[in-house]
Amino acid sequence: MSSSIQRRLDELLSPYGFQCNPFRIHWYNAVVQPCFHLQYPGDTLAFIVLSTPQMFEKAFKPFLTIRQLQGVRDPIDECVAHYFSLVRKNFPDQRIVTIHDFELLPNRRPKVLVQSAAHVAGAAYYYQMKDVQQNPWGAKKIYGVCIHPRYGGWFAIRGVLIFPDVQDPSLEQTLPVDCVSTEEKRIELLNRFNFHWQDWTYRDIIDVEERYSEEQRQYFATRPAERFKLLEQKSDR
Numbered sequence: 697m698s699s700s701i702q703r704r705l706d707e708l709l710s711p712y713g714f715q716c717n718p719f720r721i722h723w724y725n726a727v728v729q730p731c732f733h734l735q736y737p738g739d740t741l742a743f744i745v746l747s748t749p750q751m752f753e754k755a756f757k758p759f760l761t762i763r764q765l766q767g768v769r770d771p772i773d774e775c776v777a778h779y780f781s782l783v784r785k786n787f788p789d790q791r792i793v794t795i796h797d798f799e800l801l802p803n804r805r806p807k808v809l810v811q812s813a814a815h816v817a818g819a820a821y822y823y824q825m826k827d828v829q830q831n832p833w834g835a836k837k838i839y840g841v842c843i844h845p846r847y848g849g850w851f852a853i854r855g856v857l858i859f860p861d862v863q864d865p866s867l868e869q870t871l872p873v874d875c876v877s878t879e880e881k882r883i884e885l886l887n888r889f890n891f892h893w894q895d896w897t898y899r900d901i902i903d904v905e906e907r908y909s910e911e912q913r914q915y916f917a918t919r920p921a922e923r924f925k926l927l928e929q930k931s932d933r
Contacts, residue, residue: 698741698864701790705743705857708786712779713751714854716743719817720867721858728812731805734858741862744810744817746844747776747852752912755779760927770920771927773798776854783857793858810853811842818870820844820851828882841889841898845873849889849899850907875902 698718705716722738734742747755759775773796780794799807815822824840825831844851876882881901888898899907908916918926 697862698867701741701787701859701862702743704786705783708783709745709779712755713748713753714755714779715746715748715819715851716857717746717814717817717819717870718743718867719813719869720864723816723869724808724813727816728809732809732812734808736858736860737863739863739865739867740858740860741864741867742813742856742858744813744819744856745776745780745854746814746819747854748847749850749906749908749912752909752915770798771923780855780857790859791861793860794855795858796855797853799855808856810855811840813856814842814853815872816869818872820853821872821874821876823876823882823885825886828886829879832883833886838886838890841885843876843885843901845875845902846905847907848875848902848904849896850904 702716702718709716719742720738721734721736721740721742724742725733725738736742756772756775759778760771763774763778776796780796784792784794795808797806797808797810801807811820811822814820820842822840822842825833825838841849842853843849876885885898885901888895888901892898896913915923915926
């Protein structure tokens with residue numbers, strides 16, 4: 697069952713620059729605190745959804761041509777929600793629960809820790825302080841970051857698709873590729889991400905196959921409040 701769902705998801709979303717990786721709920725619940733557990737049976741099938749560098753051209757820009765920007769909270773979020781809705785329409789025989797990366801619980805906690813989900817699904821390696829043997833930061837709060845084996849940091853984790861009625865105890869776990877394998881590089885990665893994230897150099901911690909286009913970089917480098925103006929300027933050209 698999971699392989700056939702995987703094929704259908706790939707056929708539907710890959711042409712738009714999305715990547716889907718399957719996981720069982722208990723893999724995720726085993727690595728996060730109980731307050732973040734997803735309340736489904738352990739063998740329930742789920743997928744993490746990533747956007748690759750091609751998503752901007754293949755999904756986002758076409759989406760802008762069919763939607764009016766006025767009143768849209770965040771264009772990228774609305775774009776991803778649009779393609780998630782296409783998934784539900786193309787699986788009329790399945791109940792699907794979608795959780796976006798930006799969704800919060802009433803207590804302001806994220807509904808899902810997408811980096812942990814990406815790691816257990818084998819989509820991208822989630823590098824954290826615990827991956828460094830000699831802690832150079834002391835008591836400082838250091839945030840972890842996922843690195844993709846093909847795209848480095850030039851990707852985003854967009855959310856989770858859960859199939860509550862599909863149980864797959866036979867699904868075997870694929871471990872993420874440990875592409876930042878030396879202690880020195882891991883420290884460099886976490887330093888760049890935590891203290892110099894705005895220069896984006898952490899994204900190139902490994903050699904990558906593809907990066908964001910110049911137009912895409914300009915969009916994400918623009919303050920969220922100014923992005924509408926940027927898009928409107930481009931649409932007027």
